[in-house]
Amino acid sequence: MFDTSRQANELAEIQSRLIFVKVGLLMILVLLGLRLWQLQIRDGVYYQDLARDNRTRSIVLEPPRGLLFDRHGELLANNVPSFQLYLSLEDVQDRDLLLSKLPEYLDVNVQAISEKLARKRRGRVKIKNGLTLKEAALIESHRLELPGVVIQPEYQRNYPLGTYASHVIGYVGEISESQLKDPEFLDMQAGRIVGQYGVERTLDTHLLGETGRKVIEVDAFGYSKRSLSIQPPLAGNDLYLTLDIRLQRLAEDLLGKEAGAIVALDPWNGDVLALASQPGFNPNDLSGGISPQLWQQLLQDSRHPLTNRAIQGQYPPGSTFKIVMATTLLETRTMSGSDSLSCHGTFPFGKRVFRDWKRGGHGTVNLTKALAQSCDVYFYKAGNQLGIDPIATYSRKFGLGAKTGIALPSERSGLVPSTEWKKKNRGEPWYPGETISIAIGQGFLSVTPIQMAKMVSIVATNGRVVQPRLLKASRLRRTGNLKKEPSPTFQQLPIALATFSKIKEGLAAVVTKGTAKRAQSKIVSIAGKTGTAQVVALKDDDDKSEVAKKHRDHAWFVAFAPVEQPKIAVAVIIEHGGHGGSAAAPLAKAIIEAYMTEGTIKIAAPL
Amino acid sequence: MTPLMNDNVNRRGLDTFDWCFLGIIIAILTIGILSIYSVTNSASSTKFPIYLKQTTWMVVGTLAFIVAAGIDYHKFARLSYLLYGAGLILLIIVLIMGKTSRGSQRWIPLGPFMVQPSEFIKIPLMLTLAFYYGATSRKGWLRRLIIPALIVLPGFLLILKQPDLGSSLGFLSIFLVIVLTVGMKSKAFGFIVLAALMLFPFAWGGVWGSLHGYQQDRILSFVDPNSDPGGKGYHGLQSRIAIGSGQLVGKGLHGGTQTQFKFLPEGHTDFVFAVFAEEWGFVGSLVLLTLYVIVLLMGLEIAYNAKDITGSLLAVGVVAMLGFGIIVNIAMTSGLAPIVGIPLPLMSYGGSAMVVNLTALGLLLNVKRRRLSLS
Numbered sequence: 015m016f017d018t019s020r021q022a023n024e025l026a027e028i029q030s031r032l033i034f035v036k037v038g039l040l041m042i043l044v045l046l047g048l049r050l051w052q053l054q055i056r057d058g059v060y061y062q063d064l065a066r067d068n069r070t071r072s073i074v075l076e077p078p079r080g081l082l083f084d085r086h087g088e089l090l091a092n093n094v095p096s097f098q099l100y101l102s103l104e105d106v107q108d109r110d111l112l113l114s115k116l117p118e119y120l121d122v123n124v125q126a127i128s129e130k131l132a133r134k135r136r137g138r139v140k141i142k143n144g145l146t147l148k149e150a151a152l153i154e155s156h157r158l159e160l161p162g163v164v165i166q167p168e169y170q171r172n173y174p175l176g177t178y179a180s181h182v183i184g185y186v187g188e189i190s191e192s193q194l195k196d197p198e199f200l201d202m203q204a205g206r207i208v209g210q211y212g213v214e215r216t217l218d219t220h221l222l223g224e225t226g227r228k229v230i231e232v233d234a235f236g237y238s239k240r241s242l243s244i245q246p247p248l249a250g251n252d253l254y255l256t257l258d259i260r261l262q263r264l265a266e267d268l269l270g271k272e273a274g275a276i277v278a279l280d281p282w283n284g285d286v287l288a289l290a291s292q293p294g295f296n297p298n299d300l301s302g303g304i305s306p307q308l309w310q311q312l313l314q315d316s317r318h319p320l321t322n323r324a325i326q327g328q329y330p331p332g333s334t335f336k337i338v339m340a341t342t343l344l345e346t347r348t349m350s351g352s353d354s355l356s357c358h359g360t361f362p363f364g365k366r367v368f369r370d371w372k373r374g375g376h377g378t379v380n381l382t383k384a385l386a387q388s389c390d391v392y393f394y395k396a397g398n399q400l401g402i403d404p405i406a407t408y409s410r411k412f413g414l415g416a417k418t419g420i421a422l423p424s425e426r427s428g429l430v431p432s433t434e435w436k437k438k439n440r441g442e443p444w445y446p447g448e449t450i451s452i453a454i455g456q457g458f459l460s461v462t463p464i465q466m467a468k469m470v471s472i473v474a475t476n477g478r479v480v481q482p483r484l485l486k487a488s489r490l491r492r493t494g495n496l497k498k499e500p501s502p503t504f505q506q507l508p509i510a511l512a513t514f515s516k517i518k519e520g521l522a523a524v525v526t527k528g529t530a531k532r533a534q535s536k537i538v539s540i541a542g543k544t545g546t547a548q549v550v551a552l553k554d555d556d557d558k559s560e561v562a563k564k565h566r567d568h569a570w571f572v573a574f575a576p577v578e579q580p581k582i583a584v585a586v587i588i589e590h591g592g593h594g595g596s597a598a599a600p601l602a603k604a605i606i607e608a609y610m611t612e613g614t615i616k617i618a619a620p621l
Numbered sequence: 622m623t624p625l626m627n628d629n630v631n632r633r634g635l636d637t638f639d640w641c642f643l644g645i646i647i648a649i650l651t652i653g654i655l656s657i658y659s660v661t662n663s664a665s666s667t668k669f670p671i672y673l674k675q676t677t678w679m680v681v682g683t684l685a686f687i688v689a690a691g692i693d694y695h696k697f698a699r700l701s702y703l704l705y706g707a708g709l710i711l712l713i714i715v716l717i718m719g720k721t722s723r724g725s726q727r728w729i730p731l732g733p734f735m736v737q738p739s740e741f742i743k744i745p746l747m748l749t750l751a752f753y754y755g756a757t758s759r760k761g762w763l764r765r766l767i768i769p770a771l772i773v774l775p776g777f778l779l780i781l782k783q784p785d786l787g788s789s790l791g792f793l794s795i796f797l798v799i800v801l802t803v804g805m806k807s808k809a810f811g812f813i814v815l816a817a818l819m820l821f822p823f824a825w826g827g828v829w830g831s832l833h834g835y836q837q838d839r840i841l842s843f844v845d846p847n848s849d850p851g852g853k854g855y856h857g858l859q860s861r862i863a864i865g866s867g868q869l870v871g872k873g874l875h876g877g878t879q880t881q882f883k884f885l886p887e888g889h890t891d892f893v894f895a896v897f898a899e900e901w902g903f904v905g906s907l908v909l910l911t912l913y914v915i916v917l918l919m920g921l922e923i924a925y926n927a928k929d930i931t932g933s934l935l936a937v938g939v940v941a942m943l944g945f946g947i948i949v950n951i952a953m954t955s956g957l958a959p960i961v962g963i964p965l966p967l968m969s970y971g972g973s974a975m976v977v978n979l980t981a982l983g984l985l986l987n988v989k990r991r992r993l994s995l996s
Contacts, residue, residue: 020758021930028933029925031802035937036921042948043914047907049955053865054903061865065878070859 071102071230071238073138074203077223078169080250082183082213084259085285085486090183091214093169096302097145099153100138101131106162116163119156120149140188140205144170144302171207171214171301177294179262181322182255182286182422182484184212185297187304210300213255213484216421220488223250252489256285264608265290268601274588275323275463278605281471281574281583284480284502286420287609289464291323325418325425328460329587332545332594333388333529334570335409335455337473337517340381342408343396344513351516354380361394361450368394368450371546385520386528388544390454397453402444405452406432411507412469413479414461420482428465431458456548467585470542470572473521474580476514477507522577525599530571533599538610542573542602544594566590571598575606582609639986642919645912646967646982650679652909653968656897659874660888671889671970678972682979689983693991694748697984698755698931701748705772708742712779715739719783726783737973739780739788743795744980746776747938750799755931766800787963791945798941799934802924856892859885861956863895864906871902889970891962895954913947916982923989932988939981942966946978 053061082091099120106112109131113124120142127141145153150165157163171186187210193199199208208222209215226247230238265276269292278288293315299308312320321327343349359375361368370376370390376383384392397405409415415430429435431452433444451457461469464482472479480502487498521541525533529544547568569591574583584602591597635643658672689697697704711729715738719726728735750769757764773796780789863879872878877899879885888896898906917940924936946966952958964971966978 021755025927025930025933027804028802028930028937031804032921032925032937035798035802035940036918039917039921039940039944040914043910043917046948046951046955046957047910049952049957050864050898050903050906050910053861053955054867054898054906055869057865058868058903061862062868064862065866 071104071138073166073228073230074205075226075228075245075247076168076207077225077247078249079171079186079207079223080221080488080491081252082221083252083254084257084262085254085287086258087254088259089174090179090255090257090259091171091173094172095167096143096170097147097150098140098166098168099142099145100140100164100166102138102162102164103131104137104162112160112162115160119152119160120145138164138205171297173297173301175259175263176298177296178266179257179259179289180212180294180297181291181324182212182257182262182289183297184214184423185210185300186214187301212297212422213253215423217253217485220253220485221250223491224248249491251491253485254487254489255484256280256287256486257289257484258287258609258612260612261288261605261609262290264288265601265605266292266294268604269588272588272591273317273323274586274591275327276587276601276605277324277464277467277585278609279467279471279482279583281474281580282478282480284471284482284504285486286482286484287582288605289322289324289484291321291327293317293319295319322422322424323587323589324463325420325422326462327587327589328426328428328462329568329570329589330457330459330547331414331455331461331466332547332568332570333390333455334466334543334545334572334594335452335459335461336385336388336393337469337521337543337572338409338412338414339393339396339400339405339453340385340517340520341412341473341509341513342400342404343381344516345408345509346400346404348399349381349396351381354378355392355395357389357391359391361391363394363398363447363450366447381516382520382523385517385543386523386526388524388529393453394450397449398446400449400453401446402449402452403432405449406430406435409459411509412472414459414465414469418464418468418482420464421484425464426462428461429458455545463585463587466570466572466587467583470574470585471583472507473514473517474541474574474583476511477509479505479507518577521573525573529595530573530599532595533571533573533603535575535603535607537607538575539577540573540575540603540606541577542571542599544599545570545572546592546594549590563590566592569594569597571595571602573599573602573606575610582606638919639989642916642982642986642989645915645919646979649909649912649916649967652897652912653893653965654679655874656893656900656968657889657970659877659900660880660893660896674972675970675975678975679979681972682976685976686979686983686986689980690986690990691983692987694932694935694984694987698748698752698935701745701752704745705742705749705776708738708745709775709779711738712742712776716779716782727785727788734972737971739783739785739792740971740973740977742776742780743792743942743977744984746773746792746795747799747935747942747981747984750796751931751934751938754799754803754934755929765803769796769800785962787949787961790949790961791942791963794945795938795941798944799938802934802937856886857953857956857960860892860895860954863892863899864955867899867902867906869902870904871898871900874900876900891950891960891964891969892954893969894951894965897968898954910951913943917944917947920985923985923992926992927988928992932991936985936988939985942981943978 078093081089084090113128116122117124122142130141131139145165153160153163153165173180173183186207189199189202189204189206189208193208194202194204202208206225209218214221224247226245228241228244230241261278265278265288269276269290272292274292276288276290277286279286295312344351356378357370357375359370359373361370368390371388375391376387376389379387379389379392383389409430415428417425417427436442436444448457452459468482483499483502485499487496489496518541521543522539524530524543525540530542533540533542547570549565549567567590569588570586571594572585574580584605586598586602588597588601654672654675657675661671715726715729719729727737727739729738749772753769753772773793777789777792780792859879863877863885866872866879867877877896879899880888880896885892885895897909920936920940920943924933924940927933927936943966946963949958949961949963950965950969953960953963964974966974
């Protein structure tokens with residue numbers, strides 16, 4: 015097949031034509047080189063000017079954040095249109111002159127703005143949120159004098175309920191310099207509004223949505239002449255929280271002006287029905303770019319409105335801790351439920367004498383009566399027999415000393431002391447006398463209200479441990495589908511059913527004939543435990559009614575209902591409220607009754 | 622046939638020419654990575670940024686280069702019809718179930734990667750044409766032109782249908798340059814030109830109608846981009862501003878305002894030359910252009926010295942493919958040609974193109990290294 019002479023001839027012909035290919039190629043490439051000379055050298059200055067004065071602007075389109083609803087679809091947070099004032103830096107001719115002119119038209123802090131602009135040369139920088147219509151009109155009519163000033167309509171977060179549920183919902187704000195460096199916000203650009211507190215922060219990835227982008231051509235004043243391309247933003251997902259906003263409002267109204275917290279849980283699935291902390295704040299004030307004065311005022315307020323007491327407040331549990339003590343006693347078989355002892359109102363220990371809250375004592379007490387009457391002497395003796403470490407072990411089983419993991423920022427863990435803890439943190443051995451204080455929920459012990467609600471939930475469900483949760487369902491914007499959160503996983507504590515029955519018997523007696531008769535309800539059977547947490551040690555002869563408010567005890571009440579088939583677990587604390595039975599128990603009762611009767615109200619529930 | 626026999630008779634080793642060749646390729650690849658890094662590093666936040674992906678593709682391409690350079694090209698040539706057939710089948714698969722992106726169907730997903738068959742089929746095309754002309758006498762224009770044209774046509778049409786105007790023109794250019802080199806008698810050439818002129822209005826209607834709106838816009842805007850700076854001519858204008866504003870020495874790495882502020886679209890793919898020209902100026906652009914010219918001239922030198930028709934035409938095909946990409950890409954970014962979406966060989970981001978271009982360069986070296994062996 016191969017004809018060598020043909021090959022040789024044809025190859026020679028090809029070689030001769032390659033010259034033309036080479037010449038053609040070189041000519042074209044020289045032409046390209048000339049073109050580059052033309053663009054970069056001859057017209058370089060012209061294009062340099064065009065680059066510096068580029069008339070196209072790329073604008074980020076903020077997506078509307080996802081809406082927040084309660085479990086029944088009541089609106090908790092939405093977005094309202096508002097005017098935002100931007101500086102388009104490429105179009106600003108004289109920055110100082112412009113900044114000096116701005117205060118003529120609207121209320122701005124020139125100092126703060128010039129600091130914000132200090133290191134920026136290009137792009138759009140937001141300088142004021144939520145312009146009033148009057149301000150917007152004024153700026154618009156003077157825009158020829160204010161080149162580079164641009165008004166852009168955007169969404170502003172709005173909380174229709176004002177201060178209600180403020181600690182749970184939280185607020186949004188412009189992403190901060192430090193957040194921009196955080197890997198969590200890696201894709202973000204300066205100026206984006208992100209969640210800063212509450213679920214707005216912890217569920218931010220659901221709510222954010224995706225930004226769009228618009229390329230526009232601008233005139234000499236930075237105003238849009240026409241748009242060149244638009245990629246629309248994608249709104250964030252709407253979220254349904256586990257909160258029942260009616261219960262939440264009731265809880266906050268019940269606390270009123272008192273500082274304190276109320277947590278209500280569905281004990282079976284950990285749904286947070288209410289999580290109230292008073293005093294609160296108005297998230298609308300914080301989300302629109304808060305003024306430094308108001309922010310300082312909030313930070314310096316001695317009542318700490320920005321603290322979410324339900325998860326950050328760490329208090330001694332007082333007598334509510336006797337629930338854990340009683341469980342430890344029964345499970346370690348240190349005492350049986352029927353063992354009785356006599357209480358004369360004092361418990362001598364070494365050189366000290368520990369007193370019962372009731373002078374003269376409770377007489378003969380067994381476990382049920384000890385819980386119902388909150389007999390201190392019974393638990394002093396119990397604590398002395400048990401020692402600190404078994405108490406610590408059972409406390410941890412009930413979730414004390416550890417964060418519950420609820421989806422809210424800055425939760426605190428409280429403290430469950432043990433011999434090991436003391437050695438490590440104080441460098442001292444544990445003194446048996448300290449156990450006596452722990453036995454009635456004092457001493458080093460501290461808990462948060464949500465931990466107590468979780469603890470009483472575990473009792474109510476005979477040992478089912480679930481993590482409190484706030485997210486019930488989400489509506490995905492991309493598909494429009496409602497995605498329900500899966501049922502939470504739970505863990506069963508290895509505690510005998512008989513133990514829980516005995517504890518519940520005692521807790522029911524607390525309400526029927528014990529320290530919390532004020533919590534007795536005509537509609538529902540309630541079981542609970544009062545607590546009165548000491549703030550300062552009082553001498554015997556102090557008249558308690560005369561004590562200054564800030565030295566008064568914290569009032570606790572933890573409860574669940576109905577006793578037979580629990581549906582709700584509640585923890586109430588009122589700071590410096592005095593006795594748990596008188597101050598806190600009626601609030602828990604009101605919450606429980608509202609929840610139990612609510613079932614009969616017809617609601618158009620989407621869930 | 623008396624090719625410049627140099628002293629080197631060692632077929633296996635690499636001589637100065639080969640080392641120069643490799644050095645220049647590496648230099649171009651480095652420039653490419655640098656430019657992609659400059660475009661993507663400020664904006665990118667992913668754990669696996671584009672310049673690293675591109676580097677990965679270069680490693681894959683290098684392996685392909687070694688294989689393509691190592692095995693005697695006659696073995697590839699004998700398999701060429703089979704390979705070309707396989708390529709056509711892949712193109713059909715793309716049309717049926719390919720991945721659609723920005724209005725055209727070009728990719729086949731392969732695990733985490735996207736394979737672009739319209740790139741890969743260029744290698745079998747060159748091999749097929751080289752093998753065909755090597756084995757067939759050129760007597761008569763049926764054998765010389767019509768049969769090869771019939772070989773090229775299905776591939777060309779399948780790529781055009783995706784639609785991928787740029788790739789289909791690139792595909793066609795390989796054929797045209799090889800045919801030109803094989804040589805048409807002047808009479809035949811004249812006839813073709815006449816026929817083409819007569820058919821042009823009909824072909825224009827057909828081709829124009831099959832183009833997507835954005836392609837039509839691009840070609841229209843090419844006529845006068847300044848009349849509509851924000852609209853259809855937007856990309857072209859921004860690209861010319863980028864190149865021009867680079868001036869003599871450029872704005873330095875990451876200094877390109879056109880690129881960094883995203884006035885320039887597709888900086889890491891089709892407009893990578895504009896990114897480079899903005900940041901390294903006329904000096905840099907000229908150095909890059911010179912590197913490309915040297916590669917192409919070395920390719921032609923290899924074609925000239927090849928020991929047989931197949932080898933010579935294979936080298937011509939490689940030069941045609943790379944030359945087309947280089948010329949059209951730089952011409953389109955600098956405003957001399959319409960923006961048709963042709964990547965710059967060895968620089969634009971794209972795994973398939975990178976592997977194919979390095980394979981082609983491997984074949985080139987293959988032809989050169991076997992010029993002294995006897996068949």
